[in-house]
Amino acid sequence: MQIRTCPRGPAFPLDPGSYKILAEIGIGINAVVYKAICVPLASATVAIKSIDLDRSHVDLESIRHETKMMSLLSHHNVLNAYTSFTVDKRLWLVMPFMAAGSLRSVMSCSFPNGLGESCIAIVLKDTLNALAYIHAQGHVHRDIKAGNILVDSDGTVKLADFGVSCFDL
Numbered sequence: 001m002q003i004r005t006c007p008r009g010p011a012f013p014l015d016p017g018s019y020k021i022l023a024e025i026g027i028g029i030n031a032v033v034y035k036a037i038c039v040p041l042a043s044a045t046v047a048i049k050s051i052d053l054d055r056s057h058v059d060l061e062s063i064r065h066e067t068k069m070m071s072l073l074s075h076h077n078v079l080n081a082y083t084s085f086t087v088d089k090r091l092w093l094v095m096p097f098m099a100a101g102s103l104r105s106v107m108s109c110s111f112p113n114g115l116g117e118s119c120i121a122i123v124l125k126d127t128l129n130a131l132a133y134i135h136a137q138g139h140v141h142r143d144i145k146a147g148n149i150l151v152d153s154d155g156t157v158k159l160a161d162f163g164v165s166c167f168d169l
C-alpha cells in the first residue's frame with residue numbers, strides 16, 4: 001500500500017531509508033509512533049506512526065480508511081498525512097510532528113489539576129473548528145478524546161486518529 005498524500009507540500013519520499021528515527025514517542029493499541037527526520041527534505045522533523053499489519057485484531061479496512069481520511073482532509077486543525085508506505089509487514093504513516101504530544105499527556109504531565117479556563121476555551125475552539133470542517137465534508141470522527149487531540153510547540157491544536165470515523169449518511 002503506497003499513498004502519496006500531500007499534493008500541496010514537498011514530496012515526502014516513500015522509502016524508509018530516507019527517514020532517521022530519533023525516538024519512540026507513543027504507543028497505541030496497534031501502532032508505535034516515532035519522532036524522526038526526513039533526511040532528503042533538509043532533515044525536516046516528522047512523526048511516523050508504524051502500524052503492525054500482521055496483528056490479528058488490526059482491521060486492514062480501518063487502516064486504509066484512516067490513511068485515506070488523513071490524505072483527503074485539509075484544515076489547520078486536522079492532522080493530515082504527508083505520505084504512507086509499507087515497510088516489511090508494517091505501514092508507515094508519515095505526518096507532522098506535534099511537539100507537545102497529546103492533550104492527555106500535556107494534562108497529566110503539566111496540568112494534573114486540569115487546564116485553566118482560557119486554555120480550555122482555545123483547545124475547544126480549535127477542536128470544534130476541526131469537527132465543523134470534517135462534518136462539512138460528510139464525516140463523523142466518533143472518537144473525540146484528549147489522547148486524539150495533538151498540540152504543537154506553538155500551541156497549535158490538531159485533531160488526529162480517524163481509525164473509527166465514518167461517513168455521515
Ligand SMILES: Nc1ncnc2c1ncn2[C@@H]1O[C@H](COP(=O)(O)OP(=O)(O)OP(=O)(O)O)[C@@H](O)[C@H]1O
Binds near residue numbers: 030031095
Ligand atoms: N503526529 C504526532 N506528533 C507527536 N506525537 C504523536 C503524533 N501522533 C501520535 N503521537 C503520540 O503517540 C501516541 C500514540 O498515538 P496513536 O495514534 O498510535 O494511539 P492513541 O490514539 O494514543 O491510542 P489508540 O491506539 O487507542 O488509538 C499519542 O497519544 C501521542 O502522544
